[in-house]
Amino acid sequence: MTSSRELGSIIVDPLTRKEFPEIKEVVVFDAGTTGRAHVAGTPRLIRQRTDKPAAMLPIPAGTYDVECKTADGTEFTLVKNVSVKARESKRITTDNEIAGFVVNDPKVSGLEMEAIYALRAGTNEIAAQGKRFGDPILVYAGEAYDIALKQSGGVARIKNNVTPKRGALTEVP
CATH class of the missing domain: 2.60.40 (Immunoglobulin-like)
Incomplete structure (x- = not known):
């Protein structure tokens, strides 16, 4: 006790x-x-x-x-x-510890996306995921991530080795 x-x-x-x-x-x-x-x-x-x-x-x-x-x-x-x-x-x-990503719509004609992933950098391990462009994807601030789109044909990385800043949303074009 x-x-x-x-x-x-x-x-x-x-x-x-x-x-x-x-x-x-x-x-x-x-x-x-x-x-x-x-x-x-x-x-x-x-x-x-x-x-x-x-x-x-x-x-x-x-x-x-x-x-x-x-x-x-x-x-x-x-x-x-x-x-x-x-x-x-x-x-x-x-407010000082939270971190995340906002993935903006790339405005690519015909793009079909099932999910947005924040993968642990250099791996296929999903740390966090989102469903829509423009919505925050919250992650731990002390690590690097690869941002990827899950599509019917597989996963396509759109940005590699991104470390979000503490207390902020990091935009991914």
């Missing part, structure tokens, strides 16, 4: 940037168990979750990754390796 002296807390500030979709859920996992680790079958234990922005989430001292979910069901990693000490409160300023 964890005593209150061994607890810290995480506070995830609400997102106020208008160009980004609203965050509806925040989930805290042990560090290293989000994204690729989860896909590879490594079990992950939800340490804390909330659907209330700015809620103080009591949590045992440790290191955590924080994932978010938007109203449309999009999930993304907001921050990784957040170290929380006993009796310490860590505030995550969402």
